[in-house]
Amino acid sequence: MTTPFRSVNPVSLTAAPVVGNPPSSLAVGARGIVKVFGVGDARTQALKGADFEASEGELHLIVGPSGCGKTTLLSVLAGTLSSDQGEVNLFGTRLTGLSSSEVTRFRCRHIGFIFQQFNLIPTLSLVENVSVPLLLNGAGRRDAEAKAAERLRQVGLAGRERQLPTQLSGGQQQRVAIARALVHEPRLVICDEPTSALDSMTGHQIMELLSTAAKAPGRCVLIVTHDPRIYGYADRISVMEDGRVTHVHAGASLSSYIHSENRS
Amino acid sequence: MFLLALKMLLGDRAKYWMLVGGLAFSSLLMTQQYSVFQGLMSWTTSHMRNMRASIWVVESRVEQVNESKAMRDTDVNRVRSVEGVDFAVPLFQGVLKARTADGSDKMIQMIGLHSGTLYGRPPRMIEGDIAQLRLPNSVVIDTLAMEGTRLGSGMGRPLRVGDVFEINDREARVVGICQTERHFFGYPYVFSSYDQALQYSPRQRKMLSMILAEPKPGWDTAEVAQRIMRETGLRAFTVPQLEASTIRWVWNNTGIPISFLTTIVLGFVVGVAVCGQTFYSFVLENLRNLGALKAMGASNGLLAGMLLFQAMIVGLIGFGMGIGLTALFGLTVAQSGQPPFKADAAFVFQSLAAVLVICALAALFGIRRVAKLEPAIVFRG
Numbered sequence: 001m002t003t004p005f006r007s008v009n010p011v012s013l014t015a016a017p018v019v020g021n022p023p024s025s026l027a028v029g030a031r032g033i034v035k036v037f038g039v040g041d042a043r044t045q046a047l048k049g050a051d052f053e054a055s056e057g058e059l060h061l062i063v064g065p066s067g068c069g070k071t072t073l074l075s076v077l078a079g080t081l082s083s084d085q086g087e088v089n090l091f092g093t094r095l096t097g098l099s100s101s102e103v104t105r106f107r108c109r110h111i112g113f114i115f116q117q118f119n120l121i122p123t124l125s126l127v128e129n130v131s132v133p134l135l136l137n138g139a140g141r142r143d144a145e146a147k148a149a150e151r152l153r154q155v156g157l158a159g160r161e162r163q164l165p166t167q168l169s170g171g172q173q174q175r176v177a178i179a180r181a182l183v184h185e186p187r188l189v190i191c192d193e194p195t196s197a198l199d200s201m202t203g204h205q206i207m208e209l210l211s212t213a214a215k216a217p218g219r220c221v222l223i224v225t226h227d228p229r230i231y232g233y234a235d236r237i238s239v240m241e242d243g244r245v246t247h248v249h250a251g252a253s254l255s256s257y258i259h260s261e262n263r264s
Numbered sequence: 265m266f267l268l269a270l271k272m273l274l275g276d277r278a279k280y281w282m283l284v285g286g287l288a289f290s291s292l293l294m295t296q297q298y299s300v301f302q303g304l305m306s307w308t309t310s311h312m313r314n315m316r317a318s319i320w321v322v323e324s325r326v327e328q329v330n331e332s333k334a335m336r337d338t339d340v341n342r343v344r345s346v347e348g349v350d351f352a353v354p355l356f357q358g359v360l361k362a363r364t365a366d367g368s369d370k371m372i373q374m375i376g377l378h379s380g381t382l383y384g385r386p387p388r389m390i391e392g393d394i395a396q397l398r399l400p401n402s403v404v405i406d407t408l409a410m411e412g413t414r415l416g417s418g419m420g421r422p423l424r425v426g427d428v429f430e431i432n433d434r435e436a437r438v439v440g441i442c443q444t445e446r447h448f449f450g451y452p453y454v455f456s457s458y459d460q461a462l463q464y465s466p467r468q469r470k471m472l473s474m475i476l477a478e479p480k481p482g483w484d485t486a487e488v489a490q491r492i493m494r495e496t497g498l499r500a501f502t503v504p505q506l507e508a509s510t511i512r513w514v515w516n517n518t519g520i521p522i523s524f525l526t527t528i529v530l531g532f533v534v535g536v537a538v539c540g541q542t543f544y545s546f547v548l549e550n551l552r553n554l555g556a557l558k559a560m561g562a563s564n565g566l567l568a569g570m571l572l573f574q575a576m577i578v579g580l581i582g583f584g585m586g587i588g589l590t591a592l593f594g595l596t597v598a599q600s601g602q603p604p605f606k607a608d609a610a611f612v613f614q615s616l617a618a619v620l621v622i623c624a625l626a627a628l629f630g631i632r633r634v635a636k637l638e639p640a641i642v643f644r645g
Binding site for chain 2: 071072074075078080081101104105107108109111113115116117119121122123124128132133135136137141192224
């Protein structure tokens, strides 16, 4: 079941003050997301009615202190974790209204993932790792590997298709992860701390790739990060505190936020 | 994806070999033990294949072919008089002592055949002429009896045609050598005429061990056996009936089947334990990767299929190795014939099914874990 996001939610979802330009064509929208882990004394409310918006063509950072709920929000937005309350819309599809298998199919077709620890399968070659999303979408092995090899070339790893991930540096592994995340042309790319395990120069190279990827028509890149070095690549930054998005910075406000963060 | 699943497993050499090794051991244990058990069971009924009679008539309380309760000599005629019986002949069978050239005593399985027909003769003569059993003090021995450790003891060579030894202080001259299937007791077969066998055996009031009968052409063997029982009060078996009755007797009266069955079950349990644990640990070690696949859109069904495929492939490889080792064992012991070994195609397939069940169970532990796995696990540090 797909429902245009705008039609089910004509009003702005963002409770947090938006400073700067409002989002244009909406890619990701979430309203009133609540997520509770555990029961009794161990009960923790990770998200307390979080609202979130991101647009197509945007590289959007989600930042905030540890334990504020960034990763939980990212998981809910990606459909890898169900929320207890609230509504998530991705590119006009109401995710919260889909069955678990429909969400899985949606993720498979429309979302690419980049993980902090890369999560490349160590016993598979680079080209096999990159071809996984295509195979999951029903592509044949030969076609999938040809496309995967092309993606590897685009991230600067031509000629290394048959190597294993363990033969690469951290930065190179993250490039492979980017190739894997983009190979099936997803509309949403979800990144969890993509530069935290990398040195500064490699981190910038990775962000260049992601920044370019975000400019593809109809695509949005969401990044959860602690790393202020990459704030300069953002088109928009959502700041989270205590389970909620408290501020969203764009335009001039974004520049001053980055400036203040880098100074501190 | 299934090819990639296989590469994931093959890439983890330690786990792969542990799984294959465990399954190979389990398959070896199950098939080798069953084959030895089958061989033993086959030994218990070797009389029937060595004497090849259609109907076996015994005293009414006899339950199996290796047991004999003597009957009266006149019982042969009573059987001959039953309608449908073409002919019936007396047979002596008993365990006697033979004295070899060096003075040692060896046990033998004495078979006394009706001298007129020699019905019940061994299936294949290697040397000599079975008809010479009609001569006084003549015997035909099997290849086992020839051995230096058996009746050839003290000869410095295997026993051969023309050699002489003693049975109960009576001379026994070898007039032929035959090929037989080994008996459960492990004693060599010595054939003589019925009358001669009675001479060799210590005298008792009744000496007739069995009556071998043949139905008239066109008569149903089982029906003739029924008629014999009805009209004589003796017990008459067809070959399948006697085989079944003998094996049933071994099941009910010896610990052999239970002991083998226990080992076979242990083989299965060891397979489940080793494979279940190893496969589960493989799944746990790959949980983040499986979580990543799940996040990327691999459904529970696909991941379950991948795990099942991995398990089945190692199952087939492990079973192949196990059955190969069993075959090697069978070939090694084929020459000596000990321990007995009888491979059974049906059991090979049953063992394969058992190994695949082991693999399915092993995969099931992993599948349960993966089914519960939140793909969001990959976002946690």
